[in-house]
Amino acid sequence: xxxxxxxxxxxxxxxxxxxxxxxxxxxxxxxxxxxxxxxxxxxxxxxxxxxxxxxxxxxxxxxxxxxxxxxxxxxxxxxxxxxxxxxxxxxxxxxxxxxxxxxxxxxxxxxxxxxxxxxxxxxxxxxxxxxxxxxxxxxxxxxxxxxxxxxxxxxxxxxxxxxxxxxxxxxxxxxxxxxxxxxxxxxxxxxxxxxxxxxxxxxxxxxxxxxxxxxxxxxxxxxxxxxxxxxxxxxxxxxxxxxxxxxxxxxxxxxxxxxxxxxxxxxxxxxxxxxxxxxxxxxxxxxxxxxxxxxxxxxxxxxxxxxxxxxxxxxxxxxxxxxxxxxxxxxxxxxxxxxxxxxxxxxxxxxxxxxxxxxxxxxxxxxxxxxxxxxxxxxxxxxxxxxxxxxxxxxxxxxxxxxxxxxxxxxxxxxxxxxxxxxxxxxxxxxxxxxxxxxxxxxxxxxxxxxxxxxxxxxxxxxxxxxxxxxxxxxxxxx
Amino acid sequence: xxxxxxxxxxxxxxxxxxxxxxxxxxxxxxxxxxxxxxxxxxxxxxxxxxxxxxxxxxxxxxxxxxxxxxxxxxxxxxxxxxxxxxxxxxxxxxxxxxxxxxxxxxxxxxxxxxxxxxxxxxxxxxxxxxxxxxxxxxxxxxxxxxxxxxxxxxxxxxxxxxxxxxxxxxxxxxxxxxxxxxxxxxxxxxxxxxxxxxxxxxxxxxxxxxxxxxxxxxxxxxxxxxxxxxxxxxxxxxxxxxxxxxxxxxxxxxxxxxxxxxxxxxxxxxxxxxxxxxxxxxxxxxxxxxxxxxxxxxxxxxxxxxxxxxxxxxxxxxxxxxxxxxxxxxxxxxxxxxxxxxxxxxxxxxxxxxxxxxxxxxxxxxxxxxxxxxxxxxxxxxxxxxxxxxxxxxxxxxxxxxxxxxxxxxxxxxxxxxxxxxxxxxxxxxxxxxxxxxxxxxxxxxxxxxxxxxxxxxxxxxxxxxxxxxxxxxxxxxx
Numbered sequence: 001x002x003x004x005x006x007x008x009x010x011x012x013x014x015x016x017x018x019x020x021x022x023x024x025x026x027x028x029x030x031x032x033x034x035x036x037x038x039x040x041x042x043x044x045x046x047x048x049x050x051x052x053x054x055x056x057x058x059x060x061x062x063x064x065x066x067x068x069x070x071x072x073x074x075x076x077x078x079x080x081x082x083x084x085x086x087x088x089x090x091x092x093x094x095x096x097x098x099x100x101x102x103x104x105x106x107x108x109x110x111x112x113x114x115x116x117x118x119x120x121x122x123x124x125x126x127x128x129x130x131x132x133x134x135x136x137x138x139x140x141x142x143x144x145x146x147x148x149x150x151x152x153x154x155x156x157x158x159x160x161x162x163x164x165x166x167x168x169x170x171x172x173x174x175x176x177x178x179x180x181x182x183x184x185x186x187x188x189x190x191x192x193x194x195x196x197x198x199x200x201x202x203x204x205x206x207x208x209x210x211x212x213x214x215x216x217x218x219x220x221x222x223x224x225x226x227x228x229x230x231x232x233x234x235x236x237x238x239x240x241x242x243x244x245x246x247x248x249x250x251x252x253x254x255x256x257x258x259x260x261x262x263x264x265x266x267x268x269x270x271x272x273x274x275x276x277x278x279x280x281x282x283x284x285x286x287x288x289x290x291x292x293x294x295x296x297x298x299x300x301x302x303x304x305x306x307x308x309x310x311x312x313x314x315x316x317x318x319x320x321x322x323x324x325x326x327x328x329x330x331x332x333x334x335x336x337x338x339x340x341x342x343x344x345x346x347x348x349x350x351x352x353x354x355x356x357x358x359x360x361x362x363x364x365x366x367x368x369x370x371x372x373x374x375x376x377x378x379x380x381x382x383x384x385x386x387x388x389x390x391x392x393x394x395x396x397x398x399x400x401x402x403x404x405x406x407x408x409x410x411x412x413x414x415x416x417x418x419x420x421x422x423x424x425x426x427x428x429x430x431x432x433x434x435x436x437x438x439x440x441x442x443x444x445x446x447x448x449x450x451x452x453x454x455x456x457x458x459x460x461x462x463x464x465x466x467x468x469x470x471x472x473x474x475x476x477x478x479x
Numbered sequence: 480x481x482x483x484x485x486x487x488x489x490x491x492x493x494x495x496x497x498x499x500x501x502x503x504x505x506x507x508x509x510x511x512x513x514x515x516x517x518x519x520x521x522x523x524x525x526x527x528x529x530x531x532x533x534x535x536x537x538x539x540x541x542x543x544x545x546x547x548x549x550x551x552x553x554x555x556x557x558x559x560x561x562x563x564x565x566x567x568x569x570x571x572x573x574x575x576x577x578x579x580x581x582x583x584x585x586x587x588x589x590x591x592x593x594x595x596x597x598x599x600x601x602x603x604x605x606x607x608x609x610x611x612x613x614x615x616x617x618x619x620x621x622x623x624x625x626x627x628x629x630x631x632x633x634x635x636x637x638x639x640x641x642x643x644x645x646x647x648x649x650x651x652x653x654x655x656x657x658x659x660x661x662x663x664x665x666x667x668x669x670x671x672x673x674x675x676x677x678x679x680x681x682x683x684x685x686x687x688x689x690x691x692x693x694x695x696x697x698x699x700x701x702x703x704x705x706x707x708x709x710x711x712x713x714x715x716x717x718x719x720x721x722x723x724x725x726x727x728x729x730x731x732x733x734x735x736x737x738x739x740x741x742x743x744x745x746x747x748x749x750x751x752x753x754x755x756x757x758x759x760x761x762x763x764x765x766x767x768x769x770x771x772x773x774x775x776x777x778x779x780x781x782x783x784x785x786x787x788x789x790x791x792x793x794x795x796x797x798x799x800x801x802x803x804x805x806x807x808x809x810x811x812x813x814x815x816x817x818x819x820x821x822x823x824x825x826x827x828x829x830x831x832x833x834x835x836x837x838x839x840x841x842x843x844x845x846x847x848x849x850x851x852x853x854x855x856x857x858x859x860x861x862x863x864x865x866x867x868x869x870x871x872x873x874x875x876x877x878x879x880x881x882x883x884x885x886x887x888x889x890x891x892x893x894x895x896x897x898x899x900x901x902x903x904x905x906x907x908x909x910x911x912x913x914x915x916x917x918x919x920x921x922x923x924x925x926x927x928x929x930x931x932x933x934x935x936x937x938x939x940x941x942x943x944x945x946x947x948x949x950x951x952x953x954x955x956x957x958x
Contacts, residue, residue: 042623049636052643053655059640061846078789080816086728086760087675087821100674102824109831111629126628134627138836142617144521148804149605150590157528161538176532183662187830195579196566199678199700215828221678221700249565281565310557325627327835337559342566345581349691349698351666351830352588356806357617358834367540 010047104211104441117468121458133370141360155181184329185319208442233265236272243280257290262406298407312337396473410457489526583690583920596947600937612849620839634660663808664798687921712744715751722759736769741885771802777886791816875952889936
């Protein structure tokens with residue numbers, strides 16, 4: 001059982017028992033709880049903190065935990081309704097409408113309730129993460145001299161060199177001086193969008209696309225404009241048209257194992273994307289989030305767009321989190337030309353720099369023998385899981401369709417029968433104990449058809465995948 | 480000698496010896512360098528990576544390091560000049576002018592060149608950081624079960640509870656559910672500004688104030704509007720006037736040990752700030768960056784503004800970095816009311832969450848016996864250093880004036896004789912081997928008078944502080 005489940009379960013039990021205590025009464029000691037529930041002190045501490053965060057329990061260091069008073073006299077409820085006016089206030093007649101819709105992102109980040117099978121999500125199940133290698137790398141990083149000192153603002157030099165080699169490939173066309181270490185891929189995307197486009201500007205995105213890029217664009221006051229993708233990646237004829245039609249100076253693209261479809265940008269379209277953007281005087285943000293997630297049976301990978309771009313068209317984004325752990329929030333931006341200074345300025349002003357111990361952990365990890373070993377093991381496991389999911393879908397969801405078998409990444413993009421209500425389906429599926437991701441949030445405008453995105457990396461194993469699809473199929477037959 | 484110095488020195492030596500090798504020639508092995516320079520393998524690796532980042536050296540894993548070819552045939556220099564047009568493109572007639580000036584922030588973050596005395600900066604010298612406690616906390620955090628799992632988006636519950644107790648104080652008026660864990664104070668400030676004000680809006684800031692808040696506001700398209708401070712903190716008569724004059728809905732304030740002056744907001748003005756903001760329907764961002772930096776002789780600290788605010792006026796920002804290490808990038812936002820959702824949405828969309836190992840490190844550290852011990856030791860040391868700096872200033876800079884002896888924080892704010900050219904002085908001082916911070920970047924508009932901000936926490940010790948001020952005095956007598 002994973003830590004997060006045991007914490008959630010203990011919190012659930014304690015919550016249900018709280019009525020036995022009067023407000024202000026002391027709960028059993030941590031030690032007593034450890035003995036009674038046979039869990040670790042850390043689990044008890046976390047479960048109590050969860051209840052404290054909910055306002056049900058008050059913890060006092062040294063004294064213990066107490067049932068909270070229903071209305072603590074010390075904190076009279078104030079009147080916060082004025083905030084609704086203040087938060088809607090605009091800068092002037094021409095202000096950009098404000099909307100920060102984090103729902104899609106939160107849905108993909110939040111873990112499932114205990115007992116629910118996760119066919120959603122965008123991270124590896126803990127059993128697929130290189131947990132021991134991470135722990136060893138962190139321990140070694142902590143012993144490195146100067147591990148807590150200020151890192152260079154652009155990132156630790158060894159890590160920049162490593163990213164440059166990975167992004168540039170054998171051509172060596174990406175230099176360490178063109179790399180900025182970032183706090184993961186989402187931060188890198190946000191920094192790129194804020195650097196490249198002023199508030200109010202349009203930004204071209206693939207359709208469907210990763211909801212995090214739509215949310216990041218909107219949160220920065222940008223207007224995402226859809227450009228359709230098919231099994232060969234973005235439709236370059238429509239890309240050219242979209243640049244002509246608007247004043248966009250940025251196109252965000254996932255050329256490799258596109259999220260959600262898994263498609264790979266075809267060779268002739270790669271050249272077209274760069275040519276079209278160059279002619280439009282626009283940047284291509286290459287979100288290369290999945291390069292290390294190729295399945296065992298994937299054909300040889302195309303190089304990054306960044307490695308084939310001499311004119312600074314491409315702003316490259318990548319990250320280690322998908323391949324390792326969501327908490328190894330280390331990624332990179334790579335670019336060339338004046339834009340590099342703009343990216344660096346935004347990153348420094350927003351958040352200073354990436355914590356050095358995490359950067360040193362990444363240096364240790366990518367240099368360890370565990371790194372290539374993990375890559376091989378993961379490639380094999382992802383292939384097995386993808387095949388198991390596809391086979392289960394064929395058995396249990398005969399009315400659905402997977403247009404494209406992804407050679408990399410975590411997801412398959414399942415076309416549902418016309419007229420299916422995705423939201424109702426997702427809600428009914430959750431009642432049956434399975435978390436799935438509706439397709440709607442992947443479209444910046446009207447969706448092409450009803451879809452689900454199913455993840456084969458977040459579940460505990462193949463048996464759980466099969467059981468999840470079985471329950472999904474039963475729900476679909478009902479609705 | 481600190482690691483960063485030995486890396487910089489080895490890089491300097493290797494750089495000067497590069498001419499001995501022809502382009503493409505192999506440099507001595509890491510092992511040979513370790514033996515010759517009597518440094519650790521990590522230092523050699525970092526020094527080589529520094530040269531690689533400068534494009535002087537190419538490293539190939541397993542093969543070694545080579546002098547770089549002057550113009551690698553594989554990376555023809557492209558034409559990036561089009562970017563200047565693209566980066567100036569605006570969204571429309573009414574677009575917000577774009578300026579991302581990170582110079583002030585970068586100056587305060589970059590370490591000094593080797594051999595230069597640091598009277599600038601905003602972090603503790605490594606010898607004042609709780610290095611062993613940090614290493615122990617990191618090691619314990621790495622062994623916690625689930626250390627690499629996804630944390631709750633709002634932060635690890637134990638840490639939220641701790642922050643709530645620290646921010647709310649004995650009143651208990653700040654609840655864990657009102658706390659978001661952030662990646663340090665600067666990220667928290669940026670999140671607050673982006674959440675509270677739309678692009679183009681004015682935001683009231685103290686004058687002088689911390690350059691990082693001016694830069695963060697401008698990078699988000701906001702217009703910082705100055706409100707003067709004196710020895711009792713912000714001038715509340717002028718604050719009311721500034722709210723009346725404009726349409727600002729946000730005031731950013733450092734009530735405790737204000738940066739750069741060190742002043743503490745007076746009791747009557749605390750109440751006034753909350754009343755004025757409440758009447759204006761505006762938020763107060765309380766940047767409580769220095770609460771743990773009280774000097775040994777400081778009077779009892781006032782509580783946070785957040786703890787005395789029932790109506791959700793205050794958005795509280797705090798951080799652990801100043802008190803520990805710049806790389807423990809863990810801080811908090813605290814708020815109540817609808818604004819909390821807005822803050823959470825911005826943070827999640829921008830950067831997802833704070834890496835769990837760092838949060839667990841913070842939990843371990845604040846719960847360890849080293850925490851109160853460090854607080855006492857630091858309070859004593861900061862007092863000694865402040866007094867040493869003030870005494871040296873009295874001796875060496877008779878023409879300067881320190882209006883306020885700060886009871887906390889890292890800085891004194893030194894008034895220079897009228898007509899002093901701060902930039903010329905800082906440049907001449909650097910030539911004499913001392914890094915100081917000119918006063919100009921602390922003013923959002925015209926400066927009141929020439930100043931320097933001197934830091935007594937970043938130098939190696941009292942002797943170095945005295946030597947720094949001696950050199951500064953000699954330079955001032957010359958110019």
